[in-house]
Amino acid sequence: MDRQRLSSIAHSHHPIAAPVSGVNVNRLLRRAGRRPAARILDLGCGEATWALQALAHHPDGHADGVDLNPYALERAAEAAAVRGLADRLTLHERDARSYVPDGDYDLVLCVGSTHAFGGFGGTLELAGRHVDPDGILMVGEGFWPVPPTPAALAALGAKPDDHTDLAGLVDAAEQAGWTPVYGHVSDVAEWDDYEWSWTGSLTEWALDNPGHPDATDAFAAAREHRDQWLRGYRGVLGFVTLVLRRT
Numbered sequence: 001m002d003r004q005r006l007s008s009i010a011h012s013h014h015p016i017a018a019p020v021s022g023v024n025v026n027r028l029l030r031r032a033g034r035r036p037a038a039r040i041l042d043l044g045c046g047e048a049t050w051a052l053q054a055l056a057h058h059p060d061g062h063a064d065g066v067d068l069n070p071y072a073l074e075r076a077a078e079a080a081a082v083r084g085l086a087d088r089l090t091l092h093e094r095d096a097r098s099y100v101p102d103g104d105y106d107l108v109l110c111v112g113s114t115h116a117f118g119g120f121g122g123t124l125e126l127a128g129r130h131v132d133p134d135g136i137l138m139v140g141e142g143f144w145p146v147p148p149t150p151a152a153l154a155a156l157g158a159k160p161d162d163h164t165d166l167a168g169l170v171d172a173a174e175q176a177g178w179t180p181v182y183g184h185v186s187d188v189a190e191w192d193d194y195e196w197s198w199t200g201s202l203t204e205w206a207l208d209n210p211g212h213p214d215a216t217d218a219f220a221a222a223r224e225h226r227d228q229w230l231r232g233y234r235g236v237l238g239f240v241t242l243v244l245r246r247t
Contacts, residue, residue, distance in 0.1 A: 039106050040054045048063070097126060112239075138243050178244040
């Protein structure tokens with residue numbers, strides 16, 4: 001099954017596309033928002049849920065959303081139209097690395113999409129270059145709250161040094177010239193809601209479309225992901241969203 005279509009289906013009941021609740025999305029955006037007419041950039045925006053919600057906090061602002069997934073961008077455009085924000089959101093179907101903006105942004109978001117830049121360090125460098133000197137960079141990234149187990153590493157296809165602990169992540173940000181002014185560590189309930197939504201959305205789609213040529217693959221992908229989560233990285237992989245300013 002096409003991975004972009006699979007991802008779009010999997011996130012259909014959780015368009016935030018990260019283990020963060022709606023309440024905490026708003027809390028983070030309130031801490032990041034300082035200008036009513038802010039320019040906002042969401043790199044790896046998916047369905048642009050973060051960008052659209054940011055526009056609610058910046059009533060005179062404009063947002064650009066960048067993603068490679070055409071299915072997600074189609075949903076983003078539909079959501080913007082429903083919310084009356086189509087004229088304040090511009091969507092770009094392209095690699096986030098190659099996005100060339102027209103000027104700097106007051107708020108740059110990259111939550112759960114740091115892989116697009118090769119990890120946390122690359123995101124600070126490459127996404128950070130789009131941030132106005134007094135602006136905010138908001139990054140959501142994984143970390144090890146406990147030492148990673150062999151089962152977690154196998155499930156994630158990861159190595160121990162793919163992530164640090166939370167203190168190490170903050171140290172890496174400061175070494176790169178950024179300092180946290182706020183942060184949110186996702187709790188177990190947020191993780192569980194995200195994972196149940198991801199696997200459940202795929203499973204429901206497969207059950208509702210038994211004759212579709214992708215139904216078997218979708219069902220298998222949901223089951224594999226659920227096993228990797230429940231038997232592998234649940235409680236081992238953490239997620240933090242950092243609100244960063246230049247030091």
